[in-house]
Amino acid sequence: VQLVESGGGSVQAGGSLRLSCAASGYSYNRNCMAWFRQAPGKEREGVARIATGSGNTYYADSVKGRFTISQDNAKNTVYLQMNSLKPEDTATYYCATDRGASGRYVGMGCVFKSWGQGTQVTVS
Numbered sequence: 254v255q256l257v258e259s260g261g262g263s264v265q266a267g268g269s270l271r272l273s274c275a276a277s278g279y280s281y282n283r284n285c286m287a288w289f290r291q292a293p294g295k296e297r298e299g300v301a302r303i304a305t306g307s308g309n310t311y312y313a314d315s316v317k318g319r320f321t322i323s324q325d326n327a328k329n330t331v332y333l334q335m336n337s338l339k340p341e342d343t344a345t346y347y348c349a350t351d352r353g354a355s356g357r358y359v360g361m362g363c364v365f366k367s368w369g370q371g372t373q374v375t376v377s
Contacts, residue, residue, distance in 0.1 A: 254276075254277075254352050254353030256274055256348045256368065257275045257370070258274050258346065258347070258369040258370065258372040259272070259372060260272040260273050261346060261374045263377065264338055264376055264377075266339055266377065269338065270338065271335070272288065272335070272348075273332055274286070274331045274369060276348075278353075279350075279352040281326065282326075285302060285303075285304055285350065285365070286302070286322075286331040287300070287322075287360075288300045288346055288347070289365075290345065290347070290374075291345055291347070292343060297347075298313065298344075299360045300315075300316055300333070301313070302322065303322045303323070303324055305331075311362060316335075320333060320334065320335050320336070321333070321334040322334075331348065333346070335374070338376045340377065341376075342374060342376050343376050344373075346372050346374055347369055347371045348369040349369070350365065350366070350367050352366060352367060353366045353367030
């Protein structure tokens with residue numbers, strides 16, 4: 254299982270960024286894909302989740318109405334569109350899937366087992 258994130262960067266408050274997560278090494282259909290984030294000194298936080306089979310989504314209250322998770326099944330890629338960014342959104346953002354065996358983290362209705370390397374988002 255390999256997850257490769259991209260799209261992070263620095264942006265001013267109120268701006269937008271789109272993160273991408275390209276998945277490979279497993280069957281993409283019917284699995285949970287999600288975005289987590291972790292800021293220095295803080296616990297990992299589940300941001301958004303999508304069930305790749307049904308398209309069902311879940312959002313943390315802190316991002317609801319500002320972030321949108323979506324997917325391109327043909328590209329085995331999940332996106333996180335982040336609008337109206339705030340300084341408190343600053344963190345390293347990680348993509349995760351319930352496939353593989355690199356760990357076990359229960360959250361947002363799934364058990365996540367593989368993670369990407371992370372991409373930094375800084376909002377000033």
